[in-house]
Amino acid sequence: MANPTIIVHGGAGNWPKNKHAIGLSGVRKAATRGFQILQQGRSAIQAVEAAVIEMEDNPIFNAGKGSTLNFEGNVEADAGIMDGKTLRGAGVALLHQVKNPISLARIVMEKTDHALLAGKTVERLGEAYGLPKANLRLPERIRQWKQARRELENGSIKYFSRNLKLVHDKGRLFLGDTVGALAMDQRGNLAAADSTGGVSLKLPGRIGDSPILGAGLYADNKLGAATATGVGEIAMRLVVSKAACDEMQSLTAQRAASKTVRHVTRLAGRGLGILSLDREGRYGIAHNTLHLCWAAETKDKGLVSQMVGSR
Ligand code: ASP
Secondary structure (H helix, E strand, O other): OOOOEEEEEEEEEOOOHHHHHHHHHHHHHHHHHHHHHHHOOOOHHHHHHHHHHHHHOOOOOOOOOOOOOOOOOOOOEEEEEEEOOOOOEEEEEEEOOEOOHHHHHHHHHHHOOOOEEEOHHHHHHHHHOOOOEOOOOOHHHHHHHHHHHHHHHOOOOOOOOOHHHHHHHHHHHHOOOOEEEEEEOOOOOEEEEEEEOOOOOOOOOOOOOOOOEOOOEEEEOOOEEEEEEEOHHHHHHOOHHHHHHHHOOOOOHHHHHHHHHHHHHHHHOOOEEEEEEEOOOOEEEEEOOOEEEEEEEEOOOEEEEEEEEOO
């Protein structure tokens, strides 16, 4: 029997100091929720879904309720889930009012033949399965959006002209707080899940890495599991989650995550974080953003959490 393990993150980016404690408490709750499920002998997929739901329902995170807003001030949320045993996985994108996008991704994975569905029609699939709707556009996000639009209009941000510089200078406004989870269950099966409102001020219709298998997340029992956070365009171009999993063929989770982030820094610059989980149940964390907020729970080490970062 394998040692159940879960690791979750609450986003890479720039976490203001006054939000560190609340972010850490949110990821700790999510890890504990997922770990309870693993302890009950339930599957890694159930654990990552439950952990992500916990964070989608917590408005501190940019996922589900609390999703960041696009250029027009609307929510277009993305999520993805993948089962390392069957290599089945699916993403959903451009959701306006599904309370838990991760549950809709699981429905697409389990009930359809597709690996990516976007927009209103997939929301109708959620309705057919009785998924609750919610207003995901919270006052705090509207306030942040108005501020970002003001900065854009007064010329202090050059809208997406050079994403990386933008995110580095103004990361507080543009990313962070996306959520992700990786788990290994008692049978040794791996799973990955993630959910996000995306980057703020994104153009309507923009889909990030989070619902894309290989980019935002990947899980393969024979390799490992990984999930990315940060600038989705980098994660897609370098297929970072699959790359980290491939590295775990010969490296531990930590070495694989660090190597993948070094590769990202060299080829694309700053703006990315990665969690990884190898076949032995060891986890890894690496990032080249200012912060990354994560928590993990295992039998041996119990619940651990950290806001890693330079400031
Ligand atoms: N990766 C997400 C996206 O590009 C954003 C994030 O992780 O903060 O949509």
